[in-house]
Amino acid sequence: MDKPYILLADILKRHGYSITKPRQTVFTLLINQEPQSMYTLTSRAKGKIDRASVYRTIRIFEEAGIVQRIYIGWKYKVELTDIFSRHHHHLSCLRCHKLLALPEDNTIEKRITVLTNKHHWVVTNHQLEVQGYCEHCQKIESFNL
Amino acid sequence: MDKPYILLADILKRHGYSITKPRQTVFTLLINQEPQSMYTLTSRAKGKIDRASVYRTIRIFEEAGIVQRIYIGWKYKVELTDIFSRHHHHLSCLRCHKLLALPEDNTIEKRITVLTNKHHWVVTNHQLEVQGYCEHCQKIESFNL
DNA sequence: CTGCTTGCAAATCTTTTGCATTGAA
DNA sequence: TTCAATGCAAAAGATTTGCAAGCAG
Numbered sequence: 001m002d003k004p005y006i007l008l009a010d011i012l013k014r015h016g017y018s019i020t021k022p023r024q025t026v027f028t029l030l031i032n033q034e035p036q037s038m039y040t041l042t043s044r045a046k047g048k049i050d051r052a053s054v055y056r057t058i059r060i061f062e063e064a065g066i067v068q069r070i071y072i073g074w075k076y077k078v079e080l081t082d083i084f085s086r087h088h089h090h091l092s093c094l095r096c097h098k099l100l101a102l103p104e105d106n107t108i109e110k111r112i113t114v115l116t117n118k119h120h121w122v123v124t125n126h127q128l129e130v131q132g133y134c135e136h137c138q139k140i141e142s143f144n145l
Numbered sequence: 146m147d148k149p150y151i152l153l154a155d156i157l158k159r160h161g162y163s164i165t166k167p168r169q170t171v172f173t174l175l176i177n178q179e180p181q182s183m184y185t186l187t188s189r190a191k192g193k194i195d196r197a198s199v200y201r202t203i204r205i206f207e208e209a210g211i212v213q214r215i216y217i218g219w220k221y222k223v224e225l226t227d228i229f230s231r232h233h234h235h236l237s238c239l240r241c242h243k244l245l246a247l248p249e250d251n252t253i254e255k256r257i258t259v260l261t262n263k264h265h266w267v268v269t270n271h272q273l274e275v276q277g278y279c280e281h282c283q284k285i286e287s288f289n290l
Numbered sequence: 291c292t293g294c295t296t297g298c299a300a301a302t303c304t305t306t307t308g309c310a311t312t313g314a315a
Numbered sequence: 316t317t318c319a320a321t322g323c324a325a326a327a328g329a330t331t332t333g334c335a336a337g338c339a340g
Contacts, residue, residue, distance in 0.1 A: 124276055198297070
């Protein structure tokens with residue numbers, strides 16, 4: 001068994017959930033993937049796990065901090081949290097909904113620390129979502145920013 | 146006609162959309178409001194604008210950078226973007242759920258610009274949500290971070 | 291005028307639920 | 316063995332679409 005699966009089992013156990021085949025399969029579908037829609041996820045699970053179980057699994061994964069939802073365009077997508085992948089931010093295009101991951105950035109993290117220290121808070125995590133227009137969509141003639 | 150309506154008209158025009166009564170009405174429903182769900186919005190619009198038109202309006206508003214969706218609780222909500230209200234970030238306490246608004250911060254905004262310029266995107270807005278423990282909750286004895 | 295917008299109603303997509311059955315611990 | 320978890324089918328919600336009629340430019 002591989003490292004992330006041991007971590008997964010550990011987290012599930014800590015939260016009082018049992019380690020089942022369907023849950024491990026859903027997890028597999030999330031590893032090393034871009035954020036994906038529930039439609040994509042349930043499609044990829046088709047034949048293996050029922051749609052309802054995928055939803056149920058994602059729900060408990062979210063509750064346990066294994067996955068997080070990010071909102072893009074009208075819909076949301078899911079991805080593994082920072083525990084399983086490097087921390088990053090998202091840049092999304094308001095027109096075509098293309099999504100780009102921005103790498104972790106020390107300047108920003110440090111600045112957050114400075115700001116929050118002023119208020120004497122202990123910060124544990126944060127999310128930064130940036131919207132704009134991608135290189136391609138800026139050029140569309142009939143479209144003036 | 147009031148200032149925000151002039152700005153609204155201006156943005157719509159720039160994006161090639163016409164200024165219609167329903168669009169102005171939806172805009173009115175968004176002014177000076179907390180972020181609201183589509184259900185709330187369509188309910189408040191009932192009798193005046195059809196549900197489908199509210200959705201169509203919100204979609205083009207988002208594309209034009211007039212509204213943004215934010216993730217609060219389980220569902221998303223919509224609110225006017227920073228163009229129409231002062232930009233700020235949120236700091237929320239994981240234990241007592243206290244919410245603090247952080248003022249706009251130039252260091253962060255500048256850093257976002259640097260990061261996104263690399264990708265040749267035009268950035269219009271962003272949201273930063275920070276979580277942690279507030280001054281008070283850190284001190285609670287029975288509570289170990 | 292002319293083409294973009296709207297309302298209406300129906301269609302489609304997304305997510306959840308009830309229940310009998312299966313499987314993990 | 317026991318109770319949580321699953322698949323299936325159906326219900327409930329949320330969002331979109333086609334089309335004729337109405338308005339902005």
